[in-house]
Amino acid sequence: MTAPLLDVRDLRVSFQQGKNLLRAVDGLTYTVDAGQALAIVGESGSGKTMGVRALLGLLPPGGKVESGQAWFGGTDLLAARPEQVRRVRGREVAMVFQNAMQALNPTVTLQRQLTEHLRWHRICGRSEAVERAAQALADVGIPEPRRRLRMYPFQLSGGMRQRAMIAMAMVTRPRLLIADEPTTAVDVTVQRQIIDLLGRLRDEGTAIVMITHDLGVARALCDDLLVMYAGHAVERGPTVEVVSAPLHPYTRGLVGCSVQVGTSGRPLRPIAGNPPELVLLPAGCPFQPRCPEADGPACDRDQLLVRAADGRKAACWRVDGR
Numbered sequence: 001m002t003a004p005l006l007d008v009r010d011l012r013v014s015f016q017q018g019k020n021l022l023r024a025v026d027g028l029t030y031t032v033d034a035g036q037a038l039a040i041v042g043e044s045g046s047g048k049t050m051g052v053r054a055l056l057g058l059l060p061p062g063g064k065v066e067s068g069q070a071w072f073g074g075t076d077l078l079a080a081r082p083e084q085v086r087r088v089r090g091r092e093v094a095m096v097f098q099n100a101m102q103a104l105n106p107t108v109t110l111q112r113q114l115t116e117h118l119r120w121h122r123i124c125g126r127s128e129a130v131e132r133a134a135q136a137l138a139d140v141g142i143p144e145p146r147r148r149l150r151m152y153p154f155q156l157s158g159g160m161r162q163r164a165m166i167a168m169a170m171v172t173r174p175r176l177l178i179a180d181e182p183t184t185a186v187d188v189t190v191q192r193q194i195i196d197l198l199g200r201l202r203d204e205g206t207a208i209v210m211i212t213h214d215l216g217v218a219r220a221l222c223d224d225l226l227v228m229y230a231g232h233a234v235e236r237g238p239t240v241e242v243v244s245a246p247l248h249p250y251t252r253g254l255v256g257c258s259v260q261v262g263t264s265g266r267p268l269r270p271i272a273g274n275p276p277e278l279v280l281l282p283a284g285c286p287f288q289p290r291c292p293e294a295d296g297p298a299c300d301r302d303q304l305l306v307r308a309a310d311g312r313k314a315a316c317w318r319v320d321g322r
């Protein structure tokens, strides 16, 4: 068996909030194989973004990795020195964000931004870097790439900026692309283009970890789905199976209120209540207070991801009847 491309083990990320510790990610474990596309879904605040930012040393001020390992290419990214992580970031692992303006420098031409990683990582000389940058823009469907290279981000439309950011992430041909809500800030036609583009990259062998609120987007692009709730992984399995027959009550709730995967004519059912305050998590299953299937003492115990009979995993005692 070959080792996974990315192997995240028991990751804990926290923020100190006055006297309290806010645990944004709590014991997150998952793997991604080479060429695989994994979607991470869950409500706002469930720890999706902090979980991936931690891997690349990109936590916001105050954010801290408490524990865990993240193996990529024989290196534990969480134990590596900052310069080791910088060597991986942008070269072998690239990240695209929800809003291209977060990633693109408004005061610098696209050419400089697209060639920067190639030059910084000494992947090639200047003229080849410009060639590769122009090709990357062409690959993401930007017409007249050489002319666009001389432009600044504000001279492009929002959709083109989003595609330019993906070109920037792809120019070094990374093995893993982490995309955080890449389609949220764009209209539906650009959304389709971005999904098609990411699908092409996946087909060419780039592994993808995509954070999304949208189960429809996850289903269009990703083989596997990881569902997060209150910093915990609550379900993992092939996207089609998880969406059509969810094992965890929270996943059932998400599917029940998803427009894209809802059967036409079926009423949408919002999940009752709100996600918990992460500093005041109840003992045991974090979903228990909102769970329509909660059942006393069994739910008061910590719930770990366990393998169900069909090989899928869910963090609910009902799955293996413990």
Ligand SMILES: Nc1ncnc2c1ncn2[C@@H]1O[C@H](COP(=O)(O)OP(=O)(O)OP(=O)(O)O)[C@@H](O)[C@H]1O
Pocket: 015, 022, 024, 042, 043, 044, 045, 046, 047, 048, 049, 050, 051, 060, 061, 062, 278
């Ligand atoms: N800069 C910060 N300072 C303090 N706490 C933070 C900060 N950023 C995030 N958090 C906490 O970490 C938790 C997880 O945030 P994260 O951004 O990972 O959630 P998410 O699932 O990606 O949400 P969204 O879908 O809205 O982006 C949040 O609920 C919040 O309480």
